[in-house]
Amino acid sequence: MFIKNLPHKTVERLSQYRRALLMILSKDKTHVFSHEIAQMLHITPVQVRRDLMLIGYSGNLRKGYDIKELIELIGKIIDSERGQRVAVVGLGNLGKAFISYFKGKRSKLSMIAAFDVNPEKINRVFDGVPCYHINQMTEIIKQNNISIGIITVPAEQAPEIAEALVLSGIKGILNYTPKPLNVPAYVYLEEYDMITSLEKVAFFAKKNDERFK
Amino acid sequence: MFIKNLPHKTVERLSQYRRALLMILSKDKTHVFSHEIAQMLHITPVQVRRDLMLIGYSGNLRKGYDIKELIELIGKIIDSERGQRVAVVGLGNLGKAFISYFKGKRSKLSMIAAFDVNPEKINRVFDGVPCYHINQMTEIIKQNNISIGIITVPAEQAPEIAEALVLSGIKGILNYTPKPLNVPAYVYLEEYDMITSLEKVAFFAKKNDERFK
DNA sequence: GTAGACATGTTAATAAAATCACAACAACAA
DNA sequence: TTGTTGTTGTGATTTTATTAACATGTCTAC
Ligand SMILES: NC(=O)c1ccc[n+]([C@@H]2O[C@H](COP(=O)([O-])OP(=O)(O)OC[C@H]3O[C@@H](n4cnc5c(N)ncnc54)[C@H](O)[C@@H]3O)[C@@H](O)[C@H]2O)c1
Ligand SMILES: NC(=O)c1ccc[n+]([C@@H]2O[C@H](COP(=O)([O-])OP(=O)(O)OC[C@H]3O[C@@H](n4cnc5c(N)ncnc54)[C@H](O)[C@@H]3O)[C@@H](O)[C@H]2O)c1
Numbered sequence: 001m002f003i004k005n006l007p008h009k010t011v012e013r014l015s016q017y018r019r020a021l022l023m024i025l026s027k028d029k030t031h032v033f034s035h036e037i038a039q040m041l042h043i044t045p046v047q048v049r050r051d052l053m054l055i056g057y058s059g060n061l062r063k064g065y066d067i068k069e070l071i072e073l074i075g076k077i078i079d080s081e082r083g084q085r086v087a088v089v090g091l092g093n094l095g096k097a098f099i100s101y102f103k104g105k106r107s108k109l110s111m112i113a114a115f116d117v118n119p120e121k122i123n124r125v126f127d128g129v130p131c132y133h134i135n136q137m138t139e140i141i142k143q144n145n146i147s148i149g150i151i152t153v154p155a156e157q158a159p160e161i162a163e164a165l166v167l168s169g170i171k172g173i174l175n176y177t178p179k180p181l182n183v184p185a186y187v188y189l190e191e192y193d194m195i196t197s198l199e200k201v202a203f204f205a206k207k208n209d210e211r212f213k
Numbered sequence: 214m215f216i217k218n219l220p221h222k223t224v225e226r227l228s229q230y231r232r233a234l235l236m237i238l239s240k241d242k243t244h245v246f247s248h249e250i251a252q253m254l255h256i257t258p259v260q261v262r263r264d265l266m267l268i269g270y271s272g273n274l275r276k277g278y279d280i281k282e283l284i285e286l287i288g289k290i291i292d293s294e295r296g297q298r299v300a301v302v303g304l305g306n307l308g309k310a311f312i313s314y315f316k317g318k319r320s321k322l323s324m325i326a327a328f329d330v331n332p333e334k335i336n337r338v339f340d341g342v343p344c345y346h347i348n349q350m351t352e353i354i355k356q357n358n359i360s361i362g363i364i365t366v367p368a369e370q371a372p373e374i375a376e377a378l379v380l381s382g383i384k385g386i387l388n389y390t391p392k393p394l395n396v397p398a399y400v401y402l403e404e405y406d407m408i409t410s411l412e413k414v415a416f417f418a419k420k421n422d423e424r425f426k
Numbered sequence: 427g428t429a430g431a432c433a434t435g436t437t438a439a440t441a442a443a444a445t446c447a448c449a450a451c452a453a454c455a456a
Numbered sequence: 457t458t459g460t461t462g463t464t465g466t467g468a469t470t471t472t473a474t475t476a477a478c479a480t481g482t483c484t485a486c
Binding site for chain 1: 465
């Protein structure tokens with residue numbers, strides 16, 4: 001299902017809506033109001049309604065939004081129908097955290113493989129995901145039609161890993177190392193740094209502190 | 214040093230500029246151009262110049278920006294003069310990843326303590342950071358004037374941990390669990406979810422793939 | 427000494443994102 | 457029947473963020 005030019009931020013929030021909805025689905029509620037979703041994500045109810053409007057979903061005026069229906073619709077929009085396959089490169093603390101957190105959470109994204117150089121990790125299975133030697137990476141990516149790579153190797157290795165991923169035909173990269181990467185325009189690159197998040201918190205905490213005093 | 218209402222996004226980028234600058238500082242370069250910084254962060258040179266303008270920094274027309282000076286100025290703006298103290302709650306994969314990554318990276322943020330319930334972790338030191346039992350949290354936070362907490366416990370425990378952190382007097386929280394938290398307005402809360410990042414990459418990778426075909 | 431190449435700094439314009447304001451409606455109570 | 461409450465959906469507006477355009481300055485080459 002395609003919707004013309006969904007705003008960048010809306011895509012991000014749709015993923016968050018789904019996460020929140022999956023979380024409350026269990027609690028034998030069938031419907032939810034925009035202000036309930038909003039409260040969970042610390043945004044305004046209008047924002048929620050606007051996003052849902054953009055994906056063409058209508059709620060019930062009295063009961064709110066049907067949770068199951070909405071989850072399904074979000075899936076139709078942000079998931080790829082045929083599914084996408086993912087690999088983690090670097091099975092250290094962060095790689096493991098990702099894999100164990102991800103486990104069983106999304107049906108349209110399959111965690112297919114991990115790659116490392118440490119002999120103690122290679123040819124073993126971690127949380128259902130087999131770990132291979134980095135030398136086999138290109139081969140396995142191609143064989144399994146893996147289209148997304150997550151980089152969690154030591155920073156120095158990141159550029160060569162990124163290059164190898166691109167050459168293997170990957171379409172998207174999620175980089176957790178602080179090393180800036182360069183990839184061709186047809187590969188989507190997302191970077192995240194915990195320290196930047198921490199510094200943001202530190203900055204605004206300090207600011208808040210003055211403001212509320 | 215205070216600058217009236219620095220845009221939210223600019224604060225984030227300042228942290229990234231500093232990270233990038235620290236990275237190239239070693240390479241016996243003393244100056245850098247806006248387009249070089251821009252390339253590293255995948256943004257435009259104008260954006261960089263605009264941000265630097267906002268913090269009142271002027272570069273050299275011919276040589277660009279003095280790297281050391283700029284690092285220092287960014288510090289004056291985003292760091293707290295007296296420093297801020299940080300604790301990690303939940304010393305699992307993610308908590309460890311954070312601590313070992315953070316180690317030695319920022320002088321104005323000190324990682325003071327970790328808290329956990331697992332007896333094997335308590336009263337031991339991980340990467341220079343001592344781990345205490347969660348029962349001691351309030352006491353240690355107050356004693357050490359810790360103002361920022363990072364939550365990396367299992368999701369179900371997150372709300373009670375957040376509440377305890379707030380009661381202990383924390384001013385900022387960085388939450389890595391998918392559980393939505395509620396904190397008073399004077400506490401700055403930042404949340405991050407790896408799966409949202411991954412889904413964003415998946416979505417735009419899929420989109421790119423169609424566009425470039 | 428002057429044209430060319432190439433930076434920065436900044437105002438103005440544009441684009442993207444969020445919010446306001448309110449019409450439309452459903453349920454219910456009096 | 458009619459007023460009240462509380463919701464959704466959305467055009468209009470505002471706010472925030474980014475980009476364009478260009479004036480200004482510095483070095484180099486000749
Ligand atoms: N962005 C963030 O928020 C963040 C947070 C923590 C760590 N980090 C970064 O993420 C990376 C991983 O952190 P970590 O704590 O998991 O480190 P780690 O040392 O625990 O894990 C790194 C893993 O990569 C493997 N490895 C090394 N070279 C490799 C290669 N050439 N190919 C494949 N695998 C290789 C190692 O064997 C190890 O298993 C580091 O670069 C760190 O700086 C980033
Ligand atoms: N946001 C993300 O990107 C992301 C990624 C991975 C994991 N996670 C989440 O982060 C959390 C931690 O992930 P992990 O892989 O490190 O898990 P983990 O199981 O390795 O670590 C959790 C740690 O918390 C400790 N703990 C449990 N209850 C506690 C309590 N009441 N007080 C203090 N400590 C307690 C455990 O002993 C353990 O050491 C989980 O909630 C997971 O869902 C988030």
